[in-house]
Amino acid sequence: MKKPENVCFVLALLLASAAAVLAADGSWLQRVPAIERHLVDPYDNQPQAIAAGKFLFSEHCAQCHGSDAHGRHGHPDLRSERVARATDGELAWLLRNGSLAKGMPSWSTLPEPERWQIIAFLRSLPRDAEPVRVAGH
Amino acid sequence: MFTAPAFRIAAPLGTLHSLPHRFSNSRNHSWHRTALLSSALPLFSALLPPTAASTAARAQEPPYFVTYSQVLEEPGNLEIAQRGLTGSPKDSNAFYNSTLELEYGAKAWWTTELYLQGQATAKDSAIFTGFRWENRFRVLPTERWINPVLYLEYEDVNGADKSVLEVTGHDSIADFQERNADSRGDISRTIEGKLILSSEPKGWDVSENWIMEKNMMGGAWEFGYALGASRPLAFTGGSRECTFCRQNFSAGAELYGGLATVHDFGLHHTSHCAGPTMFFNLPHGPTLGFSPQFGLSSNSAGILWRVTASYEVQQFRDLFRSKKAR
Numbered sequence: 393m394k395k396p397e398n399v400c401f402v403l404a405l406l407l408a409s410a411a412a413v414l415a416a417d418g419s420w421l422q423r424v425p426a427i428e429r430h431l432v433d434p435y436d437n438q439p440q441a442i443a444a445g446k447f448l449f450s451e452h453c454a455q456c457h458g459s460d461a462h463g464r465h466g467h468p469d470l471r472s473e474r475v476a477r478a479t480d481g482e483l484a485w486l487l488r489n490g491s492l493a494k495g496m497p498s499w500s501t502l503p504e505p506e507r508w509q510i511i512a513f514l515r516s517l518p519r520d521a522e523p524v525r526v527a528g529h
Numbered sequence: 530m531f532t533a534p535a536f537r538i539a540a541p542l543g544t545l546h547s548l549p550h551r552f553s554n555s556r557n558h559s560w561h562r563t564a565l566l567s568s569a570l571p572l573f574s575a576l577l578p579p580t581a582a583s584t585a586a587r588a589q590e591p592p593y594f595v596t597y598s599q600v601l602e603e604p605g606n607l608e609i610a611q612r613g614l615t616g617s618p619k620d621s622n623a624f625y626n627s628t629l630e631l632e633y634g635a636k637a638w639w640t641t642e643l644y645l646q647g648q649a650t651a652k653d654s655a656i657f658t659g660f661r662w663e664n665r666f667r668v669l670p671t672e673r674w675i676n677p678v679l680y681l682e683y684e685d686v687n688g689a690d691k692s693v694l695e696v697t698g699h700d701s702i703a704d705f706q707e708r709n710a711d712s713r714g715d716i717s718r719t720i721e722g723k724l725i726l727s728s729e730p731k732g733w734d735v736s737e738n739w740i741m742e743k744n745m746m747g748g749a750w751e752f753g754y755a756l757g758a759s760r761p762l763a764f765t766g767g768s769r770e771c772t773f774c775r776q777n778f779s780a781g782a783e784l785y786g787g788l789a790t791v792h793d794f795g796l797h798h799t800s801h802c803a804g805p806t807m808f809f810n811l812p813h814g815p816t817l818g819f820s821p822q823f824g825l826s827s828n829s830a831g832i833l834w835r836v837t838a839s840y841e842v843q844q845f846r847d848l849f850r851s852k853k854a855r
Binding site for chain 1: 605667676
């Protein structure tokens with residue numbers, strides 16, 4: 393009598409595992425609503441915002457992504473091709489929502505302008521260049 | 530270097546209730562013991578972090594003492610906090626309650642936390658009052674207009690506890706009036722659940738907590754609430770690192786109280802408090818907080834003064850990884 397229940401449980405477990413695998417590695421990009429995908433960073437290329445973003449990055453992000461943003465301990469490299477290709481809106485969506493299953497927390501309580509400043513800083517980093525040391529590290 | 534003292538704190542959990550007897554046998558030097566107990570915990574939290582990690586992060590937590598928001602600890606980080614509460618309630622002796630809080634981000638959606646509590650009362654004694662273990666789980670994977678977080682807690686505290694980490698049921702000023710020798714034997718093992726609802730409208734944080742609590746040793750389900758609203762004093766980061774810039778401060782207010790029990794749900798014979806709160810985040814350093822909180826009903830303590838100092842050890846779990854894995 394218990395066999396069908398066990399089969400259902402195993403199937404549910406397999407489906408959950410498959411969903412978790414599918415959710416990995418950049419699949420968050422597909423969840424970004426179109427209206428947010430096309431948002432543009434209001435601080436793009438503004439030196440003061442980039443400098444502020446640098447401080448914010450060193451306080452909140454460098455612990456996982458490294459002071460040079462190349463990633464550490466398996467956390468993503470923020471100077472990668474995928475991040476460079478992502479739109480401002482997609483990065484803003486990720487900062488706001490996080491990717492909880494993958495270990496990226498939500499930063500929604502960080503004020504929105506500060507999140508844009510971090511994105512401005514990320515955009516200012518050279519791709520595949522010498523690592524840039526963030527102030528204080 | 531880091532792990533040994535942490536385990537030393539955790540180890541005596543099995544002998545918690547032998548501590549009050551040892552501390553309260555003599556009342557003559559109660560304030561010396563106050564110093565012993567209440568300074569040992571902040572000293573621990575002040576000295577330990579620099580040995581553990583070279584940097585600390587500015588927490589994004591809103592400035593609340595009682596209310597919880599949707600913010601969880603970043604995965605792998607350990608926050609060590611010392612919370613102090615002092616007051617001189619009507620018809621009872623002045624007291625100082627000290628709570629050591631160890632908060633660890635297990636996952637991006639799960640935070641687990643251990644509290645160790647003690648208090649010292651003037652003209653009475655200083656005693657260890659118990660511990661709490663809480664877990665918070667984020668329910669939804671993405672941000673919504675209102676974000677729910679589930680909270681589950683087990684607490685093992687005695688009747689001398691004056692931490693006021695929440696108010697439920699008919700908690701009142703009368704709880705402060707008993708002598709420690711009388712109240713320490715009243716041990717409660719309680720499970721508590723909270724529904725935390727949190728929103729972030731236009732840079733503000735607005736959080737509501739609905740609390741239900743049951744003493745497993747008897748008694749009815751008790752209810753309570755906590756509400757908070759806050760915002761940082763500046764929404765943009767500065768281009769230069771500075772200590773006393775507006776973006777390093779956040780301010781808010783909170784209101785909390787009891788909602789009686791399942792048998793007499795409501796505000797009758799309950800206690801309520803409210804007050805402004807202010808947090809100061811030192812760049813790459815600790816966070817300091819302060820709040821005067823005022824009783825709003827005849828059952829409430831007049832004024833309670835709360836202070837906190839917390840320090841976040843970044844990527845604490847890396848200390849336990851092999852060099853190869855790093």
